Amino acid sequence: MKFHSSSRSPKSLMRQFSIYLVLMGVLLLASFIMLFTSAAVVVNKVSVNSTGLLLTLGSFGLALFTIALLWFLAFRLAKLLRVQLSSFKTASLRFAEGQLSSCIEPLSAIELNEVGQTFNRMAVALGEQQLELTEQNRRLNQANTTFRALLDSADDAILYVTADGRIHDVNRRLIAQMDELTEQNRRLNHANTTFRALLDSTDDAILYVAADGRIRDVNRRLIAQMDEMEKSADHIMEIPFMDYVHAVQDRMRNPDEYVSFMEHAIADTGQDFSFILSRSLPDPREYMMYSTPVRGAQGEYLGRFFSIRDVTHEKAVDRMKSEFVSLVSHELRTPLTSIKGYVDLLLREPGQLDVTQRESLEIVQKNARRLVALINDLLDLSHLEEGKDVLRRTMFDVQTIIQDVIQMFQVQLQSKEQMLASDFSPSPVLVVGDPERVAQIFMNLLSNAHKYTPTGGRIAVTIRQDARQVQIAVSDNGIGMSAEEQRKLFTRFYRVKNHITQEAGGTGLGLAITKMLVEMHNGDIQVRSTPGEGSIFSFTLPKVQEQVVSVAAVPSTLSGKRLLLVEDDPDQIALYQRYLTEYGYDVLVAATGKSAIHLAETAQPDLICLDIVLPDINGLQVLEQLKSQAATSDIPVLVLSVTDDNGQARLLGAVDHARKPISQHDLLQLIHAILKDRSKPLVLVAESAAVSRVLLVESLQQAGFRVIETFNADALVSLVVHHRPNLIVSNVDLLYSQELSTLSELLQICAEIKASLLLVGVFPQALYEQMKELMKAVIVHSIANPSNVQEIVAAVKEMPTEIEV
Amino acid sequence: MSQRIVIADDEPDIRRLIALILREYTVLSAKRGDEALQLIRQEMPDLAILDISMPGLNGLEIAHALLADPTTARIPLIFLSAYGQQREIDAGLAIGVALYIVKPFDPDELLQSVEELLTHESQVKMI
Numbered sequence: 010m011k012f013h014s015s016s017r018s019p020k021s022l023m024r025q026f027s028i029y030l031v032l033m034g035v036l037l038l039a040s041f042i043m044l045f046t047s048a049a050v051v052v053n054k055v056s057v058n059s060t061g062l063l064l065t066l067g068s069f070g071l072a073l074f075t076i077a078l079l080w081f082l083a084f085r086l087a088k089l090l091r092v093q094l095s096s097f098k099t100a101s102l103r104f105a106e107g108q109l110s111s112c113i114e115p116l117s118a119i120e121l122n123e124v125g126q127t128f129n130r131m132a133v134a135l136g137e138q139q140l141e142l143t144e145q146n147r148r149l150n151q152a153n154t155t156f157r158a159l160l161d162s163a164d165d166a167i168l169y170v171t172a173d174g175r176i177h178d179v180n181r182r183l184i185a186q187m188d189e190l191t192e193q194n195r196r197l198n199h200a201n202t203t204f205r206a207l208l209d210s211t212d213d214a215i216l217y218v219a220a221d222g223r224i225r226d227v228n229r230r231l232i233a234q235m236d237e238m239e240k241s242a243d244h245i246m247e248i249p250f251m252d253y254v255h256a257v258q259d260r261m262r263n264p265d266e267y268v269s270f271m272e273h274a275i276a277d278t279g280q281d282f283s284f285i286l287s288r289s290l291p292d293p294r295e296y297m298m299y300s301t302p303v304r305g306a307q308g309e310y311l312g313r314f315f316s317i318r319d320v321t322h323e324k325a326v327d328r329m330k331s332e333f334v335s336l337v338s339h340e341l342r343t344p345l346t347s348i349k350g351y352v353d354l355l356l357r358e359p360g361q362l363d364v365t366q367r368e369s370l371e372i373v374q375k376n377a378r379r380l381v382a383l384i385n386d387l388l389d390l391s392h393l394e395e396g397k398d399v400l401r402r403t404m405f406d407v408q409t410i411i412q413d414v415i416q417m418f419q420v421q422l423q424s425k426e427q428m429l430a431s432d433f434s435p436s437p438v439l440v441v442g443d444p445e446r447v448a449q450i451f452m453n454l455l456s457n458a459h460k461y462t463p464t465g466g467r468i469a470v471t472i473r474q475d476a477r478q479v480q481i482a483v484s485d486n487g488i489g490m491s492a493e494e495q496r497k498l499f500t501r502f503y504r505v506k507n508h509i510t511q512e513a514g515g516t517g518l519g520l521a522i523t524k525m526l527v528e529m530h531n532g533d534i535q536v537r538s539t540p541g542e543g544s545i546f547s548f549t550l551p552k553v554q555e556q557v558v559s560v561a562a563v564p565s566t567l568s569g570k571r572l573l574l575v576e577d578d579p580d581q582i583a584l585y586q587r588y589l590t591e592y593g594y595d596v597l598v599a600a601t602g603k604s605a606i607h608l609a610e611t612a613q614p615d616l617i618c619l620d621i622v623l624p625d626i627n628g629l630q631v632l633e634q635l636k637s638q639a640a641t642s643d644i645p646v647l648v649l650s651v652t653d654d655n656g657q658a659r660l661l662g663a664v665d666h667a668r669k670p671i672s673q674h675d676l677l678q679l680i681h682a683i684l685k686d687r688s689k690p691l692v693l694v695a696e697s698a699a700v701s702r703v704l705l706v707e708s709l710q711q712a713g714f715r716v717i718e719t720f721n722a723d724a725l726v727s728l729v730v731h732h733r734p735n736l737i738v739s740n741v742d743l744l745y746s747q748e749l750s751t752l753s754e755l756l757q758i759c760a761e762i763k764a765s766l767l768l769v770g771v772f773p774q775a776l777y778e779q780m781k782e783l784m785k786a787v788i789v790h791s792i793a794n795p796s797n798v799q800e801i802v803a804a805v806k807e808m809p810t811e812i813e814v
Numbered sequence: 815m816s817q818r819i820v821i822a823d824d825e826p827d828i829r830r831l832i833a834l835i836l837r838e839y840t841v842l843s844a845k846r847g848d849e850a851l852q853l854i855r856q857e858m859p860d861l862a863i864l865d866i867s868m869p870g871l872n873g874l875e876i877a878h879a880l881l882a883d884p885t886t887a888r889i890p891l892i893f894l895s896a897y898g899q900q901r902e903i904d905a906g907l908a909i910g911v912a913l914y915i916v917k918p919f920d921p922d923e924l925l926q927s928v929e930e931l932l933t934h935e936s937q938v939k940m941i
Contacts, residue, residue, distance in 0.1 A: 335902070338896070338897075338899070339896040339897055339898075340896075342898060342916075342917045342918060343825060345917075346828055346831070346918040346919070347828060347831060350831040353920065354831070354835065354921055357921065377918065388898065392899065392900070
């Protein structure tokens with residue numbers, strides 16, 4: 010903004026008023042002089058003459074004039090200042106209104122003009138600053154808009170809190186999150202209300218225990234239960250769960266069992282439990298308690314739910330049902346015993362009956378049998394339904410079972426001149442389950458095929474398997490079934506009309522039971538059939554997974570191996586004989602020590618299971634004798650005894666020792682391992698340091714060696730004599746601690762049995778000198794560092810380990 | 815002198831049936847549980863066949879008493895019962911009897927079992 014150019018150059022106020030001021034000064038001076046002069050005249054002459062009067066009047070006139078002039082001057086000055094100041098006022102007012110462009114016209118008074126110009130310069134500067142500010146403001150606004158947009162576009166919720174702790178700014182996401190949270194909160198509240206209502210509406214008492222072991226939640230039913238037990242439910246929340254358990258334990262029938270179970274459950278973070286609780290006070294009731302762990306989204310343990318259901322009534326009904334079934338079957342069986350028994354007796358007497366009588370009695374006999382079968386099936390079904398019949402779970406070869414059933418069924422097949430073809434796998438097909446039940450399943454299908462296939466018909470049994478399951482199929486070329494009949498097949502008391510015999514055999518429960526049994530084995534049963542052409546019934550059983558197989562299954566190469574069982578107790582003989590023969594071992598039995606030694610020599614078994622307590626000589630003596638004679642020294646001996654033997658048996662050459670009673674699984678696993686390992690070279694590890702020994706034994710076993718170990722120098726010679734290892738790995742220190750005679754004995758034996766010797770550690774030169782001659786006959790290697798397991802194993806692998814088979 | 819067998823059953827028809835099947839042996843019979851226990855203790859038979867459900871004492875109680883007493887513990891016992899459920903059979907066998915036969919039974923099976931039990935000493939075949 011430019012200053013307006015002035016038409017009139019401004020003058021100083023002093024200059025503008027100088028003439029008036031000078032004139033006023035002169036007049037004032039003149040009036041003073043006249044006043045003084047007149048005063049002097051008055052004083053000096055004492056009389057008032059005309060000169061004096063004139064002088065006085067003149068001075069008064071002058072003074073009056075001066076005053077008039079002064080008034081005029083003041084008037085002019087005031088007018089001038091008013092005019093000039095009004096320009097300031099106008100400009101200031103406009104300025105105040107924000108018109109920074111307003112300026113003051115050039116003024117006549119130089120002083121005011123300067124002020125005006127300063128004002129105008131200030132206005133210009135302010136105007137420029139305003140412009141700048143406007144621009145800055147605009148930029149700030151823009152920046153603010155961008156920043157807002159940026160804030161709002163962010164996925165993070167942003168919150169700005171000022172130093173005084175007040176929230177100053179939030180972004181849209183935060184607002185959205187707040188909204189979301191509010192909504193979530195609403196939903197949570199709703200869910201919580203629903204959950205609460207649900208908890209309280211159930212008849213089960215529910216208790217939730219948090220990970221800290223304190224009760225975090227209970228439902229109304231639990232509180233009611235506490236009341237029933239005359240226990241206060243006050244303050245039950247947040248108390249340790251075990252405090253609750255202890256508070257109610259005196260109401261339980263078995264308080265100790267109850268407490269120990271609860272302790273066990275609460276300490277567990279992974280398993281589901283179910284448990285029957287019996288309350289004795291105030292009235293006897295039975296509860297089914299389920300407990301399940303609760304895990305968070307990340308799988309972290311949060312706590313455990315306990316739900317306690319009153320099953321008193323169900324249990325009573327169950328008991329009544331089972332008592333009823335038991336009673337009814339008993340009451341039916343008693344008269345049937347007489348009917349069937351006397352008919353059987355009559356039919357046993359040859360030549361006493363004529364043909365018609367015999368035929369009639371045979372019909373009675375057949376129907377009595379059917380009734381017995383029906384009772385058996387009903388009982389079976391009732392058991393399966395109650396879930397009482399827990400399946401045995403053992404591993405077995407399903408083919409063996411099927412072959413046995415077929416063998417048993419030969420007579421019936423021959424009676425109808427039916428041909429049975431079978432297609433089996435060359436190796437055992439292992440499944441886990443109840444062999445008797447699997448036999449029952451197969452028997453049922455086979456007898457159905459037999460029943461519904463005409464004389465001279467064909468029946469085929471096939472076994473197919475994949476990695477997961479085994480499928481056993483029974484097919485026939487019998488009468489077959491319509492689709493309608495197939496649908497109803499597995500329902501109870503349904504029988505397919507036999508067009509051949511015009512009669513329906515069986516109880517009508519067989520297939521219903523069969524289906525249940527297959528399903529209990531986690532299998533599946535199916536039927537395919539065409540009327541007039543035949544039927545195929547097939548069922549599947551899940552196969553045993555590989556790692557389980559390696560534990561207990563006996564590979565086909567091992568079945569047929571001959572085992573000698575040395576045992577005097579008839580019950581135990583029967584038991585172990587069954588255990589072993591079931592898996593295809595050929596079992597010989599010796600009941601005395603003497604017969605055991607004799608049989609070992611003559612029959613040359615692959616393994617001997619030896620009992621310690623025998624009627625004639627002690628089992629350990631038998632072991633010693635077996636190991637001392639060439640004919641039997643190589644036969645592995647597994648010692649079985651009721652007591653621990655502290656390594657005594659191993660010292661005398663037993664491969665292993667096991668405590669009786671031993672399960673079939675464990676026994677087979679041991680025998681299997683021993684027989685399988687027979688072909689591996691045997692290494693004897695003699696090391697007194699436990700850690701080194703364990704490491705070395707493990708590494709050698711992994712490297713495919715059979716290993717026996719000792720930390721005891723005294724046992725060394727005995728072990729070598731009785732076990733005849735292929736190689737001995739011995740710590741030098743262990744040998745050095747021995748009498749020289751023992752060491753030389755060891756070397757002699759090594760030479761005899763052609764065992765190599767690996768010495769670990771530094772062998773003293775002096776000792777070496779003494780043993781030099783003996784060492785020549787033995788392959789001796791040495792390794793200086795006893796802690797280098799890898800090097801020792803590598804050396805063992807290098808050394809000759811011939812096996813005499 | 816033929817071997818002696820005690821049979822205990824409250825059903826006369828069944829007592830007669832068993833006696834007919836085992837006619838080659840000397841059969842002594844009791845119709846009540848308490849009578850049976852007394853008879854066995856008095857006669858010391860070579861074998862006893864016990865029904866389970868009987869008045870007086872039931873078969874399980876008789877067997878228990880006999881097996882707990884060293885003088886009678888060696889007498890082989892057979893349960894012959896119309897209780898045929900597996901858990902009933904298991905409960906019977908758990909007492910320590912030699913055999914559990916479910917009614918109705920096969921006469922030949924009973925006869926054969928009796929013969930086997932009476933020659934028990936040679937039952938375990940040793941090589």
